[in-house]
Amino acid sequence: MKALHTFFHSLSLGRSLIAASAALVSIAASASDFPLRADDINLNYRYTTDTHWSGGAQEYALDIIARRHIGSGKWDHLKTNGADNKVNSNHIVYGAKIRAMDSGTVVGCWRNAPENTPGSNHAKVAEGYIGYAGNHLWVLQDDGNYALYAHAQPGSIPTDLCPHNATYLPAKEEGAVWTMAGRVWGGARITKGQVLGLVGNNGNSSGPHLHVHVQTGDNLPIAMKFDRGQTTPFTNETASVNATWTLLKGKSIPAGEMMVWAPHSVAYWTVNNIPDERMQAWFNHFADSGVMPNVYACTDNGQIYNTGWVPSTGAWQAYHGMSLTSFNKKSDDLAKLGYTRYGWWYCGSVYTGIWRK
Known part of the structure; x- marks a missing residue:
């Protein structure tokens, strides 16, 4: 099994045969950013979500690890195998960057509540001196709905976003998700995609995770x-490494346990030694993230791909797994549509190509 290397991460993968693919990704303009990024964790890792509970304002809430x-x-x-589950920093998600799903204004927050030990809450939670959301931000989004980002690491929410620096609430507010002490008037503006803090474990939380949900001002779930x-489905903590992935493209994550391949940040990326049976999923992942291939090389007669990605600009298409006949026909057809061949690569009988306008 060959290793996959990037500038920042490494991962191990397997192999098979795959068909050609094109970069034609449409996105719903009104949809939100997923609040975590793939490049904040090792590229071999994935996020999983679970529905918080049924009913109430948090009916569609997500708890993400x-x-x-x-x-x-x-x-x-x-x-790592055998790591102490009671240590927050041993959890993969701990410290991942939390990003704003949509633009809006901060209307409530807390930033310095202490961490829980996984499996139990800090005593001050039951006493009512730490709100259920722990270190959090309530954001009044520009669409008029309220978003909660809960359980951030102590001190990780910037002071310019949250003016409340005390460790504990000044008076008991038992079972509160919205706390009176945490209200903010004239709060800071945040923009979609902005880093808001780091994933932690505090408030009414049994382990490191990000809780997010959106509700109306009348406490109706959104x-x-x-x-x-x-x-891709994630059942009994099981999902194939060669799973079939479905692009969200403006849709909600299905209820229940699901595995999420979060988008990459828009930047310059190099990912090599991708086995052919996973190339389509990687292609979809990067194209969906807003980057386009700059290198699309192959080896081992098309069983392994070495790729480079840059921020997308203009119209482009890219294909892999082509025969010479298919490659020549694709070049002719795309030329008639105004595309210029940017680069092409071959390995034995298999060709790849990138075309741009």
């Missing part, structure tokens, strides 16, 4: 729809 594949389709939430990212 991160996992790594440990074999036989099983995934674990700890960084289903979150995300512009980018892919999902």
Whole structure:
């Protein structure tokens, strides 16, 4: 099994045969950003979500953690085998950057509540001196709905977003998600995609995770729809490393346990040694993230791909797994549509190509 290398991460993958693919990704303009990024964790890892509970303002809430594949389709939430589950920093998701799903204004927050030990809450939670959301931001979005980002690491929410620096609430507010002490008037503006803090474990939380939900001012639940990212079923902590992924493209994450391949940040990326049976999913992942291929090389007669990605500009198409006949026909057809061949690569009988306008 060959290793996949990037500038920042590494991962191990397997192989098979795949058909050609094109970069034609449409996105719903009104959808939100997923609040975490793929490049904040090792590229071999994925996020998983679970529906918070049924009914009430949090009916469509998501509790998000991160996992790594440990074999036989099983995934674990700890960084290493045998790591102490009671140590927050041993959890993969701990410290991941929380990003704003939509633009809006901060209307409530807390930033310095202490962390829980996984499996139990800090005593001050039951006493009512730490709100259920722990360190959090309430954001009045520009669409008029309210978004909650809960359980951030102590001190990780910037002071210019949250003016409340005390450790505990000044008076008991038992069971509160909205706390009176945490209200903010004339709060800071945030923009979609902005980093808001780091994933932690505090408030009414049993372990490191990000809780997000959106509700109306009348406490009615709003289903979150995300512009980018892919999902696949995750049942009994099991999902194949060669799973079939479905692009969100403005849809909600299905209820229940799901695995999420979050979008990458728009930047310059190099990912090599991708086995052919996973190339389509990787292609969809990067194209969906807003980057386009700059290098699309192959080796081992098309069984392995080496890729480079840059921020998308203009119209482009890219294909892999082509025969020479298919490659020549594709070049002719795209030339008639005004595309210029940017680059092409071959390995034995298999060709790849990138075309741009």
